[in-house]
Amino acid sequence: MHLGLSRCALLVGERASFNGASALFSYCNRTSTNTFSTCNAFSNRKKSPYSSVDSERYSKLVKSVMTHRVSAQTPESLEEQDTHIYGPVIKSSTPNQPLPKVPKTRHPLLNHEKAFAISETEHGAAPARIILQRGQDRGSVPSVTRILQQTLSPEQQFFLERWRKRMIAQLGEEGFKEYSQNLFRQGKLFHIAVENVLPLKTEEKAPEVPAEVEGYMESIRHVMDDIRGVRAIESRVLHNKLGYLGIVDCVALYRGVLCVIDWKTSERSKPFLDNTYDNPLQVAAYVGALNNDVNYNYQVENGLIVVAYKDGSPAHPHLLSSDQVLQYWERWLVRLEEYSEKS
Template sequence: MQSLSSICKKFGRSSRFFGELAPSVGFSTSCYFHNQKKKKNPYQEVDQNKYSNLISSIVSTRISSQTPESLIQDDLLYRPVSKCKAQDQESEPKVTQNTILFLNPEKRNVSKTLTDSSIPLKIPLQKNKMPSVTRILQQTMTAKQILILERWKQQMILKLGEDGFAEYTSDIFLQGKHFHEELEAMLSSQEQLKELDEKTIRSGYVASVQHVLKEISGVRALESAVHHETLKYLGLIDCVAEYRGKLCVIDWKTSEKPKPFIQNTYDNPLQVVAYVGAINHDINYHFEVQCGLIVVAYKDGSPAHTHFMDSELCSQYWSKWLLRLEKYTEKGKNQTSPNPD
């Protein structure tokens, strides 16, 4: 019989024995953890560049002309880490339950007859319990829109201070007010509109829309109140006139940033179609409007961008407007309904 020491020596010379023995040993708990997959850190999936851009956009002290619309276009919102959908994100598009038509066939026959083109309608706005178009749009913004607007406001306050931001918003309002007043004076008289030249231009905004004014004729309403008798909302329209032979509700806008596409104009198309639909169902207006026009003017006098909305496009936005109106109505009901005990 071989001694134990001789057996061990034989085993020691066999590399195969120890090579096969090692992987079969499982006494150590470290082997178990080593074979398990390493848990993935969810924060590694976050786009760090998005976060850095977001932080830079908020805390930067450099003055910029960013607006809520430009923030939407730049898409500075960071992507959510959670897999859950945001509350305002809808998997399926909603369909309006309202069947009110955008057009009014009863007015179609008389819309071609202009009683007195030299005297545009100027119906004063009478405040009542009806909500305004502007209020409805403001009260039905999505959570994303509200977040963007609030972040833009805080960003501007960081750059300008509380007083500086208040002065900035006041200046923007006054510039828009003066711009509308100048346009109203020019459009009130067809003769004055025809005689428009560089001497009559008082601001960069008016210079910006000079090429648009030359294509406007047959002004029927200026700074005139309108209300929808069935849907119960009101507003103040800038202008109703013919643009290139098409009767339109014209909405004048000012902007610090170019808006070459209608998508850049935020909720302005909804505002326009709300006014068009209201005119078509307001007994004070004896004509039918089928088109809209958004004119974006620039302070430096560069040519304004025009966004013409034909009847088909207006009908598409009309459905979206009805959804916003339904949302506003539902929101009002929830706020007034008593809380259950």
């Protein structure tokens, strides 16, 4: 009985010993494998460039920077410090902008001997049309166009000459000459077409428009809808006191305001009044001449510049208020004096 028990215990002990040895072998095998892999990984890793950094010294440097207190500075204190170190700042004076020229002698734009037109009728009397006498008028009295051309600023002359040279380079001398003639011809045909349309009554049939200016007429269609009470068409105006003349394209009501209207054609868009260069001076000169011309029993304070486009895109109407006309009148008087000094 005791012998059987001892044998059983021996068998159990041997089995346990065998299982323990197996487990130990498995653990050792895994450990050796992991140790080998880890060693291989460390052997393949490149040496870090930061391994040679003095970490203690670096830590002290960071600590000193982070704990350093900087005093608050203001623009005034910085300026005072710079003045103490480098001396006082000498600020250069801003170059003076040239003051706008003013006329030596001011002439009134309005004629107080004339009354303002209080009311206008759409179907009133026939528009005035005073023909310019080529020989008699132009021989002694300069035109507004001539005065403006003769008194261009150096900057205006530069850009005008540059444009002319660029066009000649593209078209040649003969091509540029033909181009200029075509522009003049189209402008004349456009003005004639506008003249034929303006005095029409609703029952009249509109005349045929030349194909060359169909685009221009389409361009101003929306402007024409706002024009009523035409008083003058292509009519000469003369300022006897100042000695100049011109031809107004039209005098009519635009949206209820009596204006001197100037029709312009352009190949480029001119959505702003500044794009029209000397055209406002021209309109102001016409306003002043009309107000002082005995052939007209009324006077005008406003102006309108209509820029039409050949491709038919909507024209740009630039309405000049009475204050604007007065400002351009002052500039016109300066140009008129410059012309008189050159003559």
